[in-house]
Amino acid sequence: MQLDHNKYLKRCLDLALRGASGTHPNPMVGAVIVSETGEIIGEGFHEVYGGAHAEVNAVKNAKSDVKNSTIYVSLEPCAHHGKTPPCTDLIIKHKFKRLVYASHDPNSLVSGKGIAKILSHRIEVIGPEDLDPEIVAEANYLNRAFFKILNRESWITVKIAINENGEMITVPKQITNSNSQKDVHLIRASHQAVLTGSGTLIEDDPQLNVRFSAEELGLAQIKQPYRMVLTSNPKINLGDFKISQGEPRARLITNPHNTLDLSPNCQGQGLKLKAIISELRQEGISKIMVEAGPRLSSSFLDSGLVDELIVYQNTNNRELIKKMGLKLSPILIDGKLIPGKANERDDLRLCYKLTN
Numbered sequence: 001m002q003l004d005h006n007k008y009l010k011r012c013l014d015l016a017l018r019g020a021s022g023t024h025p026n027p028m029v030g031a032v033i034v035s036e037t038g039e040i041i042g043e044g045f046h047e048v049y050g051g052a053h054a055e056v057n058a059v060k061n062a063k064s065d066v067k068n069s070t071i072y073v074s075l076e077p078c079a080h081h082g083k084t085p086p087c088t089d090l091i092i093k094h095k096f097k098r099l100v101y102a103s104h105d106p107n108s109l110v111s112g113k114g115i116a117k118i119l120s121h122r123i124e125v126i127g128p129e130d131l132d133p134e135i136v137a138e139a140n141y142l143n144r145a146f147f148k149i150l151n152r153e154s155w156i157t158v159k160i161a162i163n164e165n166g167e168m169i170t171v172p173k174q175i176t177n178s179n180s181q182k183d184v185h186l187i188r189a190s191h192q193a194v195l196t197g198s199g200t201l202i203e204d205d206p207q208l209n210v211r212f213s214a215e216e217l218g219l220a221q222i223k224q225p226y227r228m229v230l231t232s233n234p235k236i237n238l239g240d241f242k243i244s245q246g247e248p249r250a251r252l253i254t255n256p257h258n259t260l261d262l263s264p265n266c267q268g269q270g271l272k273l274k275a276i277i278s279e280l281r282q283e284g285i286s287k288i289m290v291e292a293g294p295r296l297s298s299s300f301l302d303s304g305l306v307d308e309l310i311v312y313q314n315t316n317n318r319e320l321i322k323k324m325g326l327k328l329s330p331i332l333i334d335g336k337l338i339p340g341k342a343n344e345r346d347d348l349r350l351c352y353k354l355t356n
């Protein structure tokens, strides 16, 4: 029987996303085991850093013997002893007939080595080069932050909300609807830290934590992000603000040598963003979301440090959206529109990729 690779890999990607909060700095990975008749007999994903890999969980959850079945994995199986034994050995041990994987793992400890070993055991391997480029692109997109962070760099997402006129500062303050807010909490949950500026702290007194349950966000668990406020004023007392409540404890980032890294829009003193990001990276914090007002957001955008800009636009102009040929709530990736799963009442959500 000819198996529909796209269908099973799509399922792997959906499963992988359930590990979006907590797997970092590991990748998100999903695995599906399919019998010779096309029935899914096991599913798993990588739930938490240091925990079992997707393949192990899929085998553990299998409802029947996996011998001679096909294992689909969204990312090339690991071949090294890390916190868990190599998944390639597991695939060989359980006598799978075929391995199908969507993304290469550029990690030098993994890349290609396990595949050669699997092939030497007469297990068929179908890799990204043999698959539909769209599903491969989707799998690579899922772990875009992981791939960048592997090169000892940070990943930075800036999120802003604008009204129909493109303004960030509005009355009333709340711009987006509840669907967008839920989306934002999901993005917070999938980053290690959320950064804001003193302007937003003082004006909005935000909490910047995740206040939806794991179940509501479709996640296996929620790891609350670190929360940090950037200011040149060390006298600000975080204890006066809501951000001081809850764990992990929020932190003020100040720099006595504050200067220079200012965007033209920033009238106050500005901290050197490159230095801050590099110091956070040394602390192991490398996947960062910026949720700030126009000053800090534009400083970040001017700095060239930003990988992705996510814009939520509250628009009632449905006619314009139709004329532009857009489905509601599309996501823009590399200039290509990917329709969202949204309904009529949603805000417009645009996602701009800013770095390679």
Ligand SMILES: NC(=O)c1ccc[n+]([C@@H]2O[C@H](COP(=O)([O-])OP(=O)(O)OC[C@H]3O[C@@H](n4cnc5c(N)ncnc54)[C@H](OP(=O)(O)O)[C@@H]3O)[C@@H](O)[C@H]2O)c1
Pocket: 159, 160, 161, 162, 167, 168, 169, 170, 173, 175, 196, 197, 198, 199, 200, 201, 203, 204, 230, 231, 232, 233, 261, 262, 263, 266, 267, 268, 269, 270, 271, 272, 273, 291, 292, 293, 294, 295, 296, 297, 299, 300
């Ligand atoms: N629509 C949205 O997406 C959104 C999101 C958040 C907030 N807001 C709104 O934005 C308004 C506040 O705007 P804002 O621009 O003043 O707030 P902000 O961008 O959150 O904070 C700006 C402040 O951060 C500090 N800072 C430190 N390093 C900086 C750097 N390199 N570049 C720029 N700033 C740096 C400076 O204050 P120091 O003098 O303390 O160093 C600066 O004045 C509020 O009305 C809030 O409601 C809108």
